[in-house]
Amino acid sequence: MNQAHDERAKRARSWIVAAPTVGALVVLFAGLCARGTMRSFAERGTKPAQRIVSLAPSVTEMLFGLGLGDRIVGATDHCDFPPEAKKIPRVGGLGRPNVERLLSLAPDIVIATDLERKDLAEALRLDGLRVLELKIGNFAELFDAERKIGDAVGEPEQAARQVREMQAQLDRAAKLYAGVPRDRLPRVFIEVWSDPLITAGGRSFLDDVIARAGGVNVAHDLERDYPTINPEKVVEWNPDVILLCYMTEAKDAAAQVAGRIGWGGIKAVRERRVIADISPDALLRPGPRLVAGVERLAERLHPPQAGEAVPPAPGNAPEK
Amino acid sequence: MNVRRGWGIFVILFALLLGACALSLLAGPTWVPLSEMPESSIVRMRIARILLAIIAGAGLSVSGVIFQALLRNPLAEPYVLGVSSGAGLGAAVAIVLGLSSAGVWGVPLLAFAGALGAILLVYTLARTSSGAVPVPTLLLSGVIVGAVLGSFLMFIVSISESEKLHNVMWWLLGSLQALDWRPLEISAPPVAAGLLTAILLSRDLNLMTLGEEPAAHLGLNVEQTKKLFFLVASLMTGATVAACGLIGFVGLIVPHIVRLIIGPDHRRLVPTSALAGATFLVLADSFARSVLPVEIPIGVVTAFLGGPFFLFILRRRTSPYWR
Numbered sequence: 001m002n003q004a005h006d007e008r009a010k011r012a013r014s015w016i017v018a019a020p021t022v023g024a025l026v027v028l029f030a031g032l033c034a035r036g037t038m039r040s041f042a043e044r045g046t047k048p049a050q051r052i053v054s055l056a057p058s059v060t061e062m063l064f065g066l067g068l069g070d071r072i073v074g075a076t077d078h079c080d081f082p083p084e085a086k087k088i089p090r091v092g093g094l095g096r097p098n099v100e101r102l103l104s105l106a107p108d109i110v111i112a113t114d115l116e117r118k119d120l121a122e123a124l125r126l127d128g129l130r131v132l133e134l135k136i137g138n139f140a141e142l143f144d145a146e147r148k149i150g151d152a153v154g155e156p157e158q159a160a161r162q163v164r165e166m167q168a169q170l171d172r173a174a175k176l177y178a179g180v181p182r183d184r185l186p187r188v189f190i191e192v193w194s195d196p197l198i199t200a201g202g203r204s205f206l207d208d209v210i211a212r213a214g215g216v217n218v219a220h221d222l223e224r225d226y227p228t229i230n231p232e233k234v235v236e237w238n239p240d241v242i243l244l245c246y247m248t249e250a251k252d253a254a255a256q257v258a259g260r261i262g263w264g265g266i267k268a269v270r271e272r273r274v275i276a277d278i279s280p281d282a283l284l285r286p287g288p289r290l291v292a293g294v295e296r297l298a299e300r301l302h303p304p305q306a307g308e309a310v311p312p313a314p315g316n317a318p319e320k
Numbered sequence: 321m322n323v324r325r326g327w328g329i330f331v332i333l334f335a336l337l338l339g340a341c342a343l344s345l346l347a348g349p350t351w352v353p354l355s356e357m358p359e360s361s362i363v364r365m366r367i368a369r370i371l372l373a374i375i376a377g378a379g380l381s382v383s384g385v386i387f388q389a390l391l392r393n394p395l396a397e398p399y400v401l402g403v404s405s406g407a408g409l410g411a412a413v414a415i416v417l418g419l420s421s422a423g424v425w426g427v428p429l430l431a432f433a434g435a436l437g438a439i440l441l442v443y444t445l446a447r448t449s450s451g452a453v454p455v456p457t458l459l460l461s462g463v464i465v466g467a468v469l470g471s472f473l474m475f476i477v478s479i480s481e482s483e484k485l486h487n488v489m490w491w492l493l494g495s496l497q498a499l500d501w502r503p504l505e506i507s508a509p510p511v512a513a514g515l516l517t518a519i520l521l522s523r524d525l526n527l528m529t530l531g532e533e534p535a536a537h538l539g540l541n542v543e544q545t546k547k548l549f550f551l552v553a554s555l556m557t558g559a560t561v562a563a564c565g566l567i568g569f570v571g572l573i574v575p576h577i578v579r580l581i582i583g584p585d586h587r588r589l590v591p592t593s594a595l596a597g598a599t600f601l602v603l604a605d606s607f608a609r610s611v612l613p614v615e616i617p618i619g620v621v622t623a624f625l626g627g628p629f630f631l632f633i634l635r636r637r638t639s640p641y642w643r
Contacts, residue, residue, distance in 0.1 A: 196495050196615065227614045229349075231499060232362040236350040260499045261368045262361030
């Protein structure tokens, strides 16, 4: 009986191995066949895109900036600016769209910045879509992204003009600290989150934002984008300015920072230079509004000295 | 067992705790020269962290001791039994509902309710009709309830538009970061109360380890004792979770090591576990914040040490030190 049982078990085991193997081979074969036919779709012409899906709030803002808001057929849950963007059908979160909903919108181009799954772009291309993946980690890359979007949607001149405008606003900000020697620039600690304490390191866009606003990021040497750090590092850095950059509105955040154990001696806290009132969207979203954020920050980092005339900054959009 | 013989161990453990605290004062990403120590604000921050580690370590260890006694099971501890997950779920619900800004006690209260609900659910599920609580059923119920509550937690996180929970992964692994005194304020009173109760009623814990029937024959009101201790242990776990997130395995490793050294008498086991747990967590936190320029979650360190130890305990579960 034992032997019969063993025999049965062995047969069952061989099926357990064989069935999935065969199944996997069938799927693989079918997949390879399908791939061939899909490729041909992918090689369609590159005429200016008419139906655009934007997978990042910054891309949505850039498209509206180019006057192409009406060509966006799908956007993310976070695309809330300009207000008209809220009416666009949603395809999911930042960089993680619901693929079926995306395809049902029949776009001819998908523009994304941070895709959660790197194979998604390839999969969408197999489905015959154009996918424009952008990396926006500093201002140079932002300008580059603007131009690439302009090319993809057939508005290169418009995009070039946008880039010139952004560059001009950055130059205006740079004038505010033009005469300050590098070692006299304020040293800034950026607080992205408090629990755990997260800052923006040398690989983040915020690092470039601080530099363009005439500051020095104290965490610049941390070769990461958003490292979790020990609060005692902040005491050691002893920054001149603390910039609170929470993704959500934080009530009384500046007072809370001042009340922390051991933070009372930090220069920024002593001199009450804790900046908490610049909208996070203006500093965190790598879109056209970022230059306005830089200019506002530059004004705060380099307040006009007493007796100096203050020219009103043109084109500085008021905070919402 | 001769209780008087136990004084030596208290002295040793207390000295160890002081040593760990001294070491922890020196540990961190920045170096503070001894001469600057008295007025250094960095040292003040480290003191707050050390105090939080002491509270959390004592609270988790003593709740582990209590659960092991009540359930007569060497593998019982808040994390394994799903109590920590329950507390975590409660705290997450409180954060999503916005209770964290409404009042200091919103989050700990819900964490406590979650912890108590989880242990009652696990115990009820594991209990057979005859009233016995078999070991495998109890552990399975604990693991499953923990997983289900964990899935609720992840569900809340995934549907929540609120960025408040974007640090939830970090929080699930525990952190002793104390930016202000709040985590200490919410965790110290419940843990102190629980510790005091456990020390005063340690004889009852001894009786409970004999089994419910023998304990009842010896004049103990079993149901009442059980309810009180479930409440106390959940309170301590809930308070700790609300203050520093989920820190696993402390409640498992510490009581076992202590039991191996001084034996199973709860009159000594409870206070020594509290001291040893505090020492362990102070050391683990010193490690977590000094080896890298960025912080390692404390739960990673304790699980790294606790996981292998758990297996070790499993292998020698029938050994005589457990009665």
